[in-house]
Amino acid sequence: MCGLAGFWQLHGGARDALLEQVQSMSARLRHRGPDDSGAWCDESAGIVLAHRRLSILDLSPAGHQPMLSACGRYVLVFNGEIYNHPDLRQRLLAEGAAIAWRGHSDTETLLACFLAWGVERTLQACVGMFAFALWDRQQRALTLARDRLGEKPLYYAWQGDTLLFGSELKALKAHAAFRAGVDRDALALLLRHDCIPAPYSICRGVFKLRPGHLLRITADAPRSAQAAAYWRYNDAVEAGLADPLRCSDAEAADALEQQLGTSIGAQMLADVPLGAFLSGGIDSSTVVALMQARSQRPIKTFTMGFGETGYDEATHAKAVARHLGTEHTELYVRPEDALAVIPRLPSIYCEPFSDSSQIPTFLISQLTRREVTVALSGDGGDELFGGYNRYLGARTAWERMQRLPSFVRHASAGMLRALSPTAWDRWFERARPLLPKRWHLATPGDKAQKLADVLPLSSGHAFFLHLASQWKNPDGVVIGAHEPATLLTDPATWPDTGNLAQWMMAMDAQSYLPDDILAKVDRAAMANSLETRVPMLDHRVVELAWRLPLHQKIRDGEGKWLLRQVLYRHVPRELTERPKMGFGIPLDSWLRGPLRDWAEALLDENRLRREGYFHPAPIRRKWKEHLGGRRNWQHPLWSVLMFQAWLDENRRTSP
Template identity: 45%
Template sequence: MCGIAGIINSTAQSPERLRNLATKMATAINHRGPDGDGIWTDADNRVALAHKRLSIVDLTPSGAQPMISHCGNYIMVYNGEVYNATEIAAELRKTGTIFRGTSDTEVILGAIAQWGLNETIEKLIGMFSLALWDIRTKTLTLVRDRLGIKPLYWSFVNDTFIFASELKALLHHPVCPREVNKGAISSYLQKCYINGPDSIYCGVHKLLPGHLLTLVSGKSPKIREFWSMSNVAKSGTDNQFDGSIEEAEAHLEALVKSATSMRMLSDVPLGAFLSGGVDSSLVAALMQHESSKPIKTFSIGFEDSQFNEAPHAAEVAKHLGTDHTELYVTPQNAMDVIPNLHTIFDEPFSDPSQIPTYLLCKMTRQHVTVALSGDGGDELFTGYERYFTVNNNSAILKQPRIIRNTGARILNSISPVWANRMRTILPGRVSHLLAGHKIHRIPPALRDGQLATLYQSTLAHYSQPNNLMLSDEEIDDPVYQQAQSIKFKDSFSLMQFIDTLDYLPGDILTKLDRTSMATSLEARVPLLDHRIVEFAWTLPQIYKAGNGEGKRILKNVLYKHVPRNLIERPKMGFGVPIGQWLRGPLNSWAEDLLSHDSLKSTGILDPNIIRKHWNQHKKHQVNWEYHLWDVLNLQSWAINNSI
């Protein structure tokens, strides 16, 4: 794992200044690659490529970057791992290619020289963001992996093009835009993250997963998609697996074994995150099956039993015979992390599990350099409880428009305080959907009548963020538009599609990348091997969400390795008691950021509304924990960036 950065400036600039700027950009992301660095510049074409190295495979200087191809036509900086590099290298040797070392960087360059960039990308199995400079055609190409596991930011201003693994590197270049994107803030207040292609700054973009950007010197960048989630979903829907569930299980197990085994390739110590849930337990079990000695596993625990999965993880670790380490998180641990969150993420990000994930990565890095994670199982195999909640309540969308509009008006008239009091007399699933502030999420879906809108409303924190913002700006949400253009056979598939394109790269993978890289730990995600993703989309939904619960087929594979009784329990998720902490040990910190003066000074949100929510939360009238966590992280980011 590494960090990359680069500049192309079509205007005159001294070689020294070009190198100095690239060095500053790379230094800002030193945590991504503390083992080495390199700068390559082409003064004539005013190009600079920078690299920070975290040595994982081929620890020798032969793996250093920026790396020039043997033919001398290409130079590349690259962040990630390609797990089938050995197989590709064997194929290239048949053509006469000779390798100096064993790094996947050299293999990728050799493949590009032999087959071209497009054919090479199709062959790669792994996670990657890379920048390739073609010396002959004076063309830069940026590429981001299919699922968005590795990040890549870019900006093009006044004929200067800059890119980097993290936003903080771009900010070290003087042309980087710094105008706050109010539309992105509106989106953030709904989701708790800012998904691509937008960022917190106008004019700074995230290259979307499965896309590449091409820039010919002196021209504007062009972007195209090389792997399409829409095509995967359409193809899977139209060409469903027609074998038995037992046959599907056998094929899935073979794929997951292959993906896991590939991701165990490393020249440094590696281990696995283990929560005791389905996904992480399966990854750990298959790792242990591949290993001749106990693998290292790591988990986080809480004193509050409502959030504590550590005992379950310990039971699974004991059964598998792993070398297990756990850490119990205290409010003080959280307080120690919170001041650094704005630096770790660079833009507002407020999934509360960012705290335990960072602490888990920090602890894990004390023992290993690489850790495998179970992320992706929920999105691929219908694992989230919310899928079933929305599906079971979707009948309301089929009611006549006049009934839906009347229902929307009634729900809008009920205050969150009264909604909390009503929940004791409502059925369980309905109560969960309408509790407290959630009651105001549903009216937009009732008016619209679309399942995608109902799902979007269910996920939203602030369903109407412009009501509390001092400016009225929004950005389009292309993911939901794509979802509505595909004829899915069931509601579960639509929700999984949305999450794979939005929640997965915007929240889950952003959190994993930033927290792991902040501790110089490489995190790998075998369940997001694109071969597994493509196969999962061919499976009939009954194989994934059978018997009223998710991950049916994944659980069946797991139960071949771990007893059912160690796994079957209500899903917890990787949450933290943030609501309690805000009323207790984090109260003083929160009060400072949510004071009327502080809110007024940043000038983003209406102080009166936020103060009202804060007071209601402190008095236990309405649980605004996630909304307030959104606001607190936004305020912290704004103040620390002098907004």
């Protein structure tokens, strides 16, 4: 886990000037790698590479980057971890390669593999999370690549005759050639998704390399380069569905536990202290249980609580930690601690990002970094094993809706809207003793309003896009925007799943997971110089998960069924059985309380009109309804607020 930056100035340049420029880019990434830094330059080619190192494996100078291959052909800057790199070394040895290893870093392993096998075959052989820039001095070609699932970020942009690239947008902005204004189309995407999906970014002409892709730029035709996939999630989906596991539940649980255990064991390799996030939910508890089963010492686990009903998981995590015998640390955060993070968010995320769980994610990363340098997380379990509420009974719910005549669905939507969310909440609370357990919902009022919104929709795909959208018509909010196509809106990119629930899972894994969840965790953790690892996103776990029949993921209205069976082998059922909770904060009440003045200043109608990015009317309407308690518009409002705060930060830090 580190940071990389660089540029290719096609007309060459003076060595000192090139190095000075790349070092200013690298300085913006110090948080990603405070332990060491380095730069390399070929002034005749105009290529410059820089690296910030967070030392995890091979703490000696033998792991220093930029690193040259033994023969001097390749120069590499690499961010991430290759978990199977010892096995790759053994494969090279078995094939007769005679290599005098200088150290035991995975960076050196990659360079040896590139020489022996080429870039694409090496990528196919790697198990890991990574982004890298590789300069081929012999062919005068630059290759940028990103891991299969998108754990590590990589931005790139042409600015004149200079190609800029780096781990974060702030590194590109540090280059003197950078000139890129706000992309209004990408801003529309932010309002819909809480994030800006790859390949887009908030700046015109600046792109994020998509997961599982590489981009090879050659000196003879640099502008014609197109990113290409070396691994496709849809291929894993369709191959798994075509060759499902045909075995008993117990045998399936054995296969899943074995593969997860292999992934977790490899990701526990580190030369620095290591621990895990533990919320007490199914995913993180499973990861911690399998870690502890492989450790001779208590695993360090970390939990954060808010102490507010509906947001506090710390007591559940503590019970799981006690049962497993981990060395557990918990931090109860006061509202003022969380509020203090908000001014830092535009700098941490470097482009607007509005998943409000970014705040607790930063705080838990801050807590964890006090004790360890590496933390494993349970991210990915929901997308792979059917954990989100929107998957549970999704096909059945949609089919039932479609059986109703259109006029009935429209009338039902009107009835649901007749009561405010607060009134629905009160009604459900009074009726709770009389309702079956499946009706014991969190925030039933908002769910009633969401149901009212989806009843009139005409297709399952539209149903899902609606659920995945904060602003339903962002082009009507962002002045001059034309929302571009994404994976969710382009049928040509959809896998053939034959089932709405599985299609939703596949779409989330290629959009919400890399663009929101993984970006959120990467920036929050790296702001604290903490490496995070996600064992459920080992591509072999992903491929196994898609071979599991849907009834082993979702059964009797319960998601992650098979994953639960693995967990129950280590942790009693009663310690983890509870309604699913998001990793959130009480943002709705904060916007009406301690954040009200801050938000009012950013949403001021005159300011919005003067800046010219948003039509003020729909924003002001939602703001007034939120303040009055008629609707909970925390998420759509937060996306506007995060852009406004980013805009302030961008003005402040621009030359």
